[in-house]
Amino acid sequence: MTLTDLPAGFRDEEQRGYVRRVIHDRLADDRDQQECRYLMRFWWQLGMTYQEVTLDQLRANLGEATLRLVEELIDAVRTSPEAIDDWIDTVEGSLPVVRDRGFEEAGTWPSGKARPTP
Numbered sequence: 001m002t003l004t005d006l007p008a009g010f011r012d013e014e015q016r017g018y019v020r021r022v023i024h025d026r027l028a029d030d031r032d033q034q035e036c037r038y039l040m041r042f043w044w045q046l047g048m049t050y051q052e053v054t055l056d057q058l059r060a061n062l063g064e065a066t067l068r069l070v071e072e073l074i075d076a077v078r079t080s081p082e083a084i085d086d087w088i089d090t091v092e093g094s095l096p097v098v099r100d101r102g103f104e105e106a107g108t109w110p111s112g113k114a115r116p117t118p
Helices: 013-027 033-045 055-061 064-079 081-094 101-106
Strands: none
Touching: 013 033, 013 064, 013 081, 033 055, 033 064, 055 064, 064 081
């Protein structure tokens, strides 16, 4: 199944960027290089109309829990911007920020929610 329709499903560029931050900060754990590599290909797919990664590749390379969240996001993107907001709230409410060794060494560790507050 192609994922090239995903860029059109976001409310705006701000929402897409926020989803990308959630993926990067809460799902992409560099301790599992293969999963992280394909998750970042999916991250790129969210903004590209050409094929960066397929659902079959994601199914073959993501762990069960990560794949479930990615499939839920795909469904949300294909449903509505409000469904995407619900996905964001669910992920932020249930997953901590991944401990990134690079951030720790640089002293730039992110904290809190990535979503800007009004």
